[in-house]
Amino acid sequence: MSSKCLIKKNSYYDSVTLMIITKEVEAVAGVENAVVVMGTEHNKELLDNVGLLNEETTAASPNDLIIAVKMKNDNIFEQIVQKVDELLNKKKTEAGEDYCPPTLDSAVKFMPDSNLVIISLPGQYAAAEAKKALLKDKHVLLFSDNVSIEQEKELKELAVERGLLMMGPDCGTACINNVPLAFANAVKSGCIAVVGASGTGTQEIMVQIDKFNGGISQAIGTGGRDLKAEIGGLMMIQAIKALAQDENTKVIVLVSKPPALEVAEKVLKVLKETGKKAVVDFIGGDEQLVLKYGFLPAATLEEAAYKAVQLCSKTYEEVLNSTAPDFTDSIELVDNMAKAEAQKLKPNQKYLRGLYSGGTLCDEALKLFTKEIGEIYSNIPLEPEYKLPENTTGYKNCAIDLGDDEYTVGRPHPMIDSYARQQMILKQAEDQEMAVLLMDIVLGYGSNDDPAGSLFNEIKRAKSEFEARGQYLCVVAGICGTENDPQDYAEQVRKLKEAGVIVMSSNAQAVRFAIKVLKEVAACQR
């Protein structure tokens, strides 16, 4: 085995581009390990972990591109460098020939009437650029993570002082004036505004509103820490105040993990002052608190969407006790499908394995499962005692958020790149006790061009492995997407069905179906 590296001075590329190129290089025959990265300290740690840090790579700066490869024979290195060049050139061509100014200052001079700056730079540089944008009176969507909570507070205080939106840090989803931003779905225009501290939570609510024939006026992301005591809901409050004055918004939906109590009260008070109808989904939080302020709580993201659409034409009293149907299809049909799946399973198959790309969707699965069946393990468990044991890919009933940091080091998020989930499906398939494999398929801008297609072979292989053992594997997927999303919704469903997947139109429905199958299995064994 030999190692070689090449440093390209002053050649900056974004991390997602380089991660995708790394994957292509790793697929070259004879390559053991490949790392194509910028020379940041964090990336040098990655290089060190795989034994590719040497004097040359140590000396590289964050502005230098490193191509480092461990391979069987170093005569393929030249071919690899050529491949990297080709891929980088292809990316440049795809980006077009438009003028790209080198700094925010020059960009603002070139486009003085710009009104929004989207920032997805490495975390250590992101806050400084966001501050510059706010000082130039531009609204900001800060997608980057690794921004400290102190910096977040400073940025949001500045935004409030100047009357601007400061969405993020770690804001993955927004839809302003019906333009989906970052990871967001193409939804109908309408009178419901969503303010979300959760990316996939906001996406699922937007998608379900669209399915219930409602529409979105605005979707404003705040970043996941906005309702923590340190930030005090600065951006959620800023957004609510603006929506109060927005004549296109009749109903407001708030979605967040359970906030600090004092922050929740502050936010709900401001929401009350708007005089608008609202659904508040503090996922798994205190429903009584929401009811106390006269708003509607929701048990699932789908239910939040359902109630919001109902509120567009009905009163609180009329909607209060209504719940979204458990399934889009008739309950008889779903029961029969669940029975048919359960009958194909063997007696030793009893466990659920969830492989998620969306964190909030995984969290929703954990909550629904705990309520209906009981203990479920996860890397993002509801209680610390259900933390997935280290170095295990599956343990009893479990659901894994593959977008969590431990699974994304050096790789793009699983909503962009299915590699981690492909590997995990194959590993899970070795476990004879698995009964149901549950997944989310997130469509929309920002996501993988063909998520169903990218998992097709692995799902088929997993199913054949079970078949070869005389068993059966039930695979269930919830689609978070609309017919107007760029991936072609119908084609995604067709591919999943062709792979033998039961497809549900929401995450809650997919989880409920998985639970039904497991309950059937348990009933058969009694």
Next chain:
Amino acid sequence: MSKVNELFRQDLKVINMGLKSFSQDLKKQNTEVLQVDWRPPAGGNPRMIELLNRLKNKK
């Protein structure tokens, strides 16, 4: 009218710093977008960045 409400009435005009795919998605939707060809300031040297920031703050 607040600046956020003004934004709600305008066409979006976006400056994108970072992932180029975000620019491409916006172009597909016919939203005006300008991509910044960003690089780490001062060659990414943290000490140099700090010095530059100090100089700027003194201005």
